[in-house]
Amino acid sequence: MNDLLPLAIVIPLAGAAVSLLAIRSRATQRVVAILCAVATTAIAVTIVVHVDRNGTATAAMGGWPGSIAINLVADRFSALMLTVGSTMLLAVLLYAIGQRADDERSRWYHPAYLVLTAGVSGAFLAGDLFNLFVFFEVLLMASYVLLTLEGTDGQIRSGTTYVVLNVVESMVLVTGVALIFAATGTLNMAELPERLAALPDGIRLGLNLLLLIAFGLKAAVFPLFSWLPDSYPAAPSPVSAVFAGLLTKIGVYAIVRTQTLLFPETNRTLLLVVAGLTMAIGVFGAIAQSDMKRILSFHIISQIGYMVMGVALGGVAAISATIFYMLHHIPVKTSLFLVEGIVERDTGSSTLDKVSGLARRSGWLAALFLIPALSLAGLPPFSGFLGKLGVVSVALDQRSWWIVAVALAVSLMTLVSMLKIFNGAFWGDPMPSQVTAGRTGVLRHHPLMSGVTVAVVTGTLAIALFAGPLYRFCERAAFDVTNTASYTAAVIR
Amino acid sequence: MSFGQAILVAVLAGAGTYLVMHRTLTRIILGLAMLGNAVNLLILTSGGTPGEAPVIGRTGEFTDPVPQALVLTAIVIGFGVLSFLLSMAYRSWTIDGNDEVEDDIADRRLADEPDEVVDHGEPT
Numbered sequence: 001m002n003d004l005l006p007l008a009i010v011i012p013l014a015g016a017a018v019s020l021l022a023i024r025s026r027a028t029q030r031v032v033a034i035l036c037a038v039a040t041t042a043i044a045v046t047i048v049v050h051v052d053r054n055g056t057a058t059a060a061m062g063g064w065p066g067s068i069a070i071n072l073v074a075d076r077f078s079a080l081m082l083t084v085g086s087t088m089l090l091a092v093l094l095y096a097i098g099q100r101a102d103d104e105r106s107r108w109y110h111p112a113y114l115v116l117t118a119g120v121s122g123a124f125l126a127g128d129l130f131n132l133f134v135f136f137e138v139l140l141m142a143s144y145v146l147l148t149l150e151g152t153d154g155q156i157r158s159g160t161t162y163v164v165l166n167v168v169e170s171m172v173l174v175t176g177v178a179l180i181f182a183a184t185g186t187l188n189m190a191e192l193p194e195r196l197a198a199l200p201d202g203i204r205l206g207l208n209l210l211l212l213i214a215f216g217l218k219a220a221v222f223p224l225f226s227w228l229p230d231s232y233p234a235a236p237s238p239v240s241a242v243f244a245g246l247l248t249k250i251g252v253y254a255i256v257r258t259q260t261l262l263f264p265e266t267n268r269t270l271l272l273v274v275a276g277l278t279m280a281i282g283v284f285g286a287i288a289q290s291d292m293k294r295i296l297s298f299h300i301i302s303q304i305g306y307m308v309m310g311v312a313l314g315g316v317a318a319i320s321a322t323i324f325y326m327l328h329h330i331p332v333k334t335s336l337f338l339v340e341g342i343v344e345r346d347t348g349s350s351t352l353d354k355v356s357g358l359a360r361r362s363g364w365l366a367a368l369f370l371i372p373a374l375s376l377a378g379l380p381p382f383s384g385f386l387g388k389l390g391v392v393s394v395a396l397d398q399r400s401w402w403i404v405a406v407a408l409a410v411s412l413m414t415l416v417s418m419l420k421i422f423n424g425a426f427w428g429d430p431m432p433s434q435v436t437a438g439r440t441g442v443l444r445h446h447p448l449m450s451g452v453t454v455a456v457v458t459g460t461l462a463i464a465l466f467a468g469p470l471y472r473f474c475e476r477a478a479f480d481v482t483n484t485a486s487y488t489a490a491v492i493r
Numbered sequence: 494m495s496f497g498q499a500i501l502v503a504v505l506a507g508a509g510t511y512l513v514m515h516r517t518l519t520r521i522i523l524g525l526a527m528l529g530n531a532v533n534l535l536i537l538t539s540g541g542t543p544g545e546a547p548v549i550g551r552t553g554e555f556t557d558p559v560p561q562a563l564v565l566t567a568i569v570i571g572f573g574v575l576s577f578l579l580s581m582a583y584r585s586w587t588i589d590g591n592d593e594v595e596d597d598i599a600d601r602r603l604a605d606e607p608d609e610v611v612d613h614g615e616p617t
Contacts, residue, residue, distance in 0.1 A: 130563055137570045144577055148584075156585050160518060160594050163581065167525050167574055168513065171532045174567055178532070181560065182539035 071127030098448025219251030237341030279305030321390030
């Protein structure tokens with residue numbers, strides 16, 4: 001069973017190699033990519049079921065004992081994230097094939113995408129800090145290629161900001177890793193808690209801050225967010241969908257992991273303030289924009305604030321709320337970008353000035369947008385309501401009134417800016433130029449893209465429908481995450 | 494960490510940070526290379542005092558081999574990222590004739606015409 005863990009990384013990497021060899025045959029590339037993505041998803045599902053029954057699974061590379069080997073560790077949290085992540089990667093891959101994102105100009109799409117898949121799997125499974133850094137680099141490298149896939153002026157311009165900032169982030173991360181190694185003599189996440197606890201408070205705080213800055217930039221928290229709304233909109237829609245849904249959440253995953261496992265006893269008031277500012281800045285930014293992709297990009301930032309808020313509040317209840325929030329947010333955000341992709345494909349633009357009256361032409365498309373949009377704003381009965389309810393009720397229990405006020409106000413403003421997109425793009429009369437393109441059936445013209453979007457939106461509804469069992473799973477996962485002793489015991493034995 | 498090495502790390506990091514603040518991509522790349530080397534040296538020194546090569550059968554004070562393995566990985570990653578950035582700078586040069594990092598177009602429009610964007614939510 002434990003041998004499955006490395007396969008979640010090896011299969012997509014091998015697929016990327018095959019895909020590079022088959023660079024001239026798009027059909028082969030597609031088959032290989034789909035097979036690898038399906039296999040990775042299947043492995044992830046197997047792991048999550050196994051881990052939930054039998055507890056944390058580990059794989060020690062090279063057969064060394066757990067304390068010196070390079071470990072892959074899957075507890076409930078990482079297994080869940082791996083499952084959600086690989087499912088989204090599979091969905092977006094199919095969508096991209098439907099959109100022909102892998103056409104002549106960008107035959108590098110499939111290899112890069114599979115490397116990204118491997119990096120995502122690795123980042124979730126990494127059991128030591130240096131490996132976490134390496135897998136971050138793997139997925140970042142793939143994301144650089146995907147972001148600048150067509151090599152157009154706009155992509156190079158925004159790609160430069162993205163690459164340079166992420167390289168700087170990597171350096172902060174490596175510095176943190178090096179200093180942690182200098183202070184403790186290990187990078188194994190199972191051994192670190194004990195050794196870090198023995199360090200003086202000041203040094204521990206410094207190390208913690210270095211990791212927080214590095215992962216915070218990846219997760220786009222205040223004040224390290226400015227690269228995100230600049231770079232994501234420039235990418236092709238299927239690429240920005242997977243970036244929006246997944247990449248920032250890997251930063252959040254790393255924050256949760258390091259804060260609970262390595263630095264459990266920290267005063268997180270500052271982090272709570274950062275969370276509040278992240279929410280507010282994100283939503284203010286969104287309100288000022290008039291392009292769908294940019295509005296949605298700013299909302300990623302404000303939503304990250306809720307997750308960081310859960311981490312900052314601390315405790316099993318808050319962490320389980322954060323995990324549920326991540327579980328809900330990844331498919332919801334992905335589906336919003338997928339709908340945006342269909343709109344852009346159909347009308348040729350994502351600017352609200354140039355798109356109008358889509359609801360008249362396709363009520364289904366409007367519904368597909370409205371469901372995740374209302375879910376993002378946190379309206380019942382959608383999954384976002386439950387996510388927000390979880391985080392906010394923990395804040396109420398801990399009597400952090402001001403963050404509750406911020407969270408609710410931001411929620412309201414999210415609704416306002418989602419309605420702005422709805423009013424602008426879906427309501428009203430269709431533009432004269434678009435009427436001639438056919439009055440109805442936007443979805444029917446793009447069957448694969450629409451099918452995937454419908455599936456992902458249905459998935460978000462299923463999260464709301466099965467919220468009870470899922471929330472209990474998140475609670476078990478949060479118990480895993482906060483219980484350092486069981487993590488250590490599982491890895492070192 | 495020896496004093497000389499500490500000074501070297503500080504100088505490389507300082508010069509690198511200065512170069513990264515520039516607008517031309519070439520300078521940013523040079524700055525990132527210097528920053529990367531500063532960090533790599535820092536990793537190398539995190540292993541503690543230097544000593545004998547850690548070979549089975551020998552005795553004495555060994556050097557910690559782990560940071561050396563880490564620094565190798567970090568160097569390879571740094572090399573890959575820098576070559577990608579160089580190719581981006583070249584691409585930028587073939588498109589624009591320069592390699593300056595420009596302002597975000599949408600940001601600039603928002604900053605220039607704040608009144609224009611207020612009513613975009615209204616159906617037209």
